[in-house]
Amino acid sequence: MASVSRSESAARSASTSAARMVFSSAARRSRMADIFEALKSGLAHHQAGRLAEAEAAYARALEIEPGHAYALYLFGLLQLSAGRFTAAIELFRRSIAADPESTDARFNRGNALYRGGELTAAIDTYRDVTARLPGSAEAYRKSTRLNSSHGYIWYAVF
Numbered sequence: 001m002a003s004v005s006r007s008e009s010a011a012r013s014a015s016t017s018a019a020r021m022v023f024s025s026a027a028r029r030s031r032m033a034d035i036f037e038a039l040k041s042g043l044a045h046h047q048a049g050r051l052a053e054a055e056a057a058y059a060r061a062l063e064i065e066p067g068h069a070y071a072l073y074l075f076g077l078l079q080l081s082a083g084r085f086t087a088a089i090e091l092f093r094r095s096i097a098a099d100p101e102s103t104d105a106r107f108n109r110g111n112a113l114y115r116g117g118e119l120t121a122a123i124d125t126y127r128d129v130t131a132r133l134p135g136s137a138e139a140y141r142k143s144t145r146l147n148s149s150h151g152y153i154w155y156a157v158f
Contacts, residue, residue, distance in 0.1 A: 035064050038061035045057060058071055058075040076088045079091055
């Protein structure tokens with residue numbers, strides 16, 4: 001009789017676990033849909049020049065998922081376009097931490113560093129992008145231009 005109660009207990013436990021997984025999966029899908037909608041809205045506002053609305057939408061996406069790499073990246077682009085370079089640099093740093101393979105976030109971090117006056121760090125960042133994407137003409141061009149215009153050795157890109 002003890003084995004029957006153990007079987008029943010195991011069945012109940014399995015049933016509860018399955019229900020949790022279904023609920024968890026549905027909740028995750030709902031969260032992802034909410035993030036997608038916030039990013040879609042933010043991008044539309046951003047492209048239309050409605051920066052305050054875009055900022056609110058990106059912030060909403062990050063409230064749902066604070067480490068979402070693409071939300072951090074888009075928010076960083078917004079900060080960069082608004083001239084808030086320190087905020088942009090931090091958002092790109094967090095985006096890179098969430099998605100280490102993102103050369104777009106690295107490249108735009110370089111742009112924010114450059115525009116914020118941190119030339120040596122910008123060169124290092126462009127050099128990193130060039131190393132990750134050897135065909136990245138834009139990163140190569142920017143790092144070469146910065147090297148030559150600020151007295152750095154030209155071949156420091158390599």
